Amino acid sequence: MPYFRTPAHLALLPLLAASFASGCQQTAAPAPEAVFPYQETGIAELQARMTAGELDSTTLTEAYLGRIALLDHAGPTLRSVVEINPDARREAAQRDAERRAGRVRGPLHGMPILLKDNIGATPMHNTAGSLALKDFRPERDAFLVQRLRQAGAVILGKTNLSEWANFRSPRSTSGWSAVGGQTRNPYALDHNPCGSSSGSAVAVAASLAAAAVGTETDGSIVCPAAVNGIVGFKPTVGLVSRDGIIPLSFSQDTAGPMARTVADAALLLGAMAGRDEADPATAATPGRAVYDYGARLHGDALRGARIGVLRNALSDHPAIRPVLDQAVATLRAAGATVVETRLVNEDAWARDELTVLLHEFKAGLERYFREWRTPVDSLDAVIAFNRAHASRELAFFGQELLEQARDSGSLNDPAYIAARANARRLAGPEGIDATLRADRLDALVAATSGPAWLTALGDGDGYPDGNYGAAAVAGYPSLSVPMGHANGLPLGLLFMGGAWSDARLLELGHTYEQLTRARRPPTFASGRTPP
Incomplete structure (x- = not known):
């Protein structure tokens, strides 16, 4: 999905009804997942089975690999996984040997985890979905991957994404990359999975791994989480190192967990988070971060909380309003005081955000190219590569944003410096902070986004906007939890x-999730197969 919003997005809201209706008309496909023994199984339960000797990592890894072959590369052809780690079986066997020797590293020990294909992990490629990087293999793991491996996780493979994290064209289609093709929504196969962490969300929804890691600059974790019926958490920028991740914006980028439950997301976040000298943003965390997030979860976190529910054009849409109203009723029944409010400065940062992203994308990407010795060495080289391979790279949409970024100024440009300060101030201190302070609120809630839309390669996204932009621009955390469905679409x-x-957000989201149990497994409803 695009990283910036304009008033034109609001004009798309009436199109939601057509998307809902088409979701209703899907025909359910046979359910191969019914025989999968680990469908919807959480990390704690998998770990308990391993502790009891009923399961080992090798068996679990083989099961997920078989399911990927059944559902992702065949069957519904989800196209969420673009590469299998050739060392996955060996890593699983090592974790099993450690367990037999009495060494269990933690709750992720032996758990197969997928990574978005902009996060470096040896010995696999790291492409950001671009053919220009199809032969690029980083020489070392990203810092967060080092942390996951130290925690005992098995790196299962890499997931598809919107190419260049969806910062290529205003008319791009979310979930499409030249490397991986079009990722499909498992609830309605001809609908879109949102992006840019499309493959990570779809793989988790379809139980192709224990959990996955995505990245977000503006909506790229929480939007695909919402439309694929899973949990997605975007941490405060600086909680998780960005070292080894192909960048878009150092002001807004972060990796985050994507899972079927808040508890699983909390376990994954705890393993990923940590100070890293290679990422100065993590220097802000000592003394403030709580890494054992799973231990903080309990079922009564909403009692006494003050929650502000945001009302706007998206939240008030007739197809979304009843589901949101039910969510608000659940919050109140759990003991929360709910205040209806509107976000101060809503979307006032959008123009400045685009200026920031154009400048930071160019600077960050070219630094990554130099430091990691990639096959291309500049944004101009990427643009030239795409033109030379237009039949595959430019078949459905252009590269206008790449060209705008190439032509942008340096990080010393006064226009960039002013835009960065304005965007963060309007979204953060004068936006979210001011709204929280006005009514003494613990958190804000809103519909994450509209439901999935029909995928139409060449026509851009029929994207119905979202409520996560302020947190993204401010660098603040946001958590999407399944809320319900509209005509079968999450x-x-x-x-x-x-x-x-x-x-605190994880505590609140966990309590809400336990009260509602709104997540349903996907149905793989039939639809046309996109290219």
């Missing part, structure tokens, strides 16, 4: 808070 409830409120 909707998410977004929790947002101030900087470093990560643990």
Whole structure:
């Protein structure tokens, strides 16, 4: 999905009804997942089975690999996984040997995890979906991958994404890359999975791994989480290192967990988070971060909380309003005080955000190219590569944003410096913080986004906007939890808070999730197969 929003997005809201109706008309496909023994199984339960000797990592890894072959590369052809780690079986066997020797590294020990294909992990490629990087293999793991491996996780493979994290063209289609093709929504195969962490969300929804890691600059974790019926958490920028991740914006980029439950997301986040000298943003975390997020979860976190529910054109849409109203009723029944409010400065940062992204994308990407010795060495080289391979790279949409970024100024440009300061101020201190302060709120909630839309390669996204832009621009945390469905298409409830409120949002989201149990497994409803 695009990283910036304009008033034109609001004009798309009436199109939601057509998307809902087409979702209703899908024909359910046979359910191969019914015989899968680990469908919807959480990390704690998988770990308990391993502790009891009923399961080992090798068996679990083989099961997920078989399911990927059945559902992702054949059957519904989800196209969420673009590469299998050739060392996955060996890693699983090592974790099993450690367990037999009495060494269990933690709750992720032996758990197969997928990574978005902009996160470096040896010995696999790291492409950002671009053919220009199809032969690029980083020489070392990204810092967060080092952390996951230290925690005992098995790196299962890489997931598809919107090419260049969806910062290529205003008319791009979410979930499409030249490397991986078009990822399909498992609830309605001809609908879109949102992006840019499309493959990670779809793979988790379809139980192709225990959990996955995505990245977000503006909506790229929480939007695909919402439309694929899973949990997605975007941490405070600086909680998780960006070292080894192909960048878009150092002001807004972060990796985050994508899972079927808040508890699983909390376990994954705890393993990923940590100070890293290679990422100065993580220097803000000592003394403020809580890495054992799973231990903080309990079922009564909403009692006594003050929650602000955001009302706007998206939340008030007739197809979304009843589901959101039910969510608000659940919050109140759990003991929360709910205040209806509107976000101060809503979308006032959008123009400045685009200026920031154009400048930071160029600077960050070219630095990555130099430091990691990639096959291309500049943004101009990427643009030239795409033109030379237009039949595959430019078949459905152009590269206008790449060209705008190439032509942007340096990070010393006064226009960039002013835009960065304005965007963060309007979204953060004068946006989310001001709204929280006005009514003494613990968190804000809203519909994460509209439901999935029909995929139409060449026509851009029929994207119905979202409520996560302020948290993204401010660098604050946001959490999307399954809220319900509209004609079979999932909707998410977004929790947002101030900087470093990560643990609190997870507590609130976990309690809400336990009360509603709104997640349903995907149906793989039939539809046309996109290219």
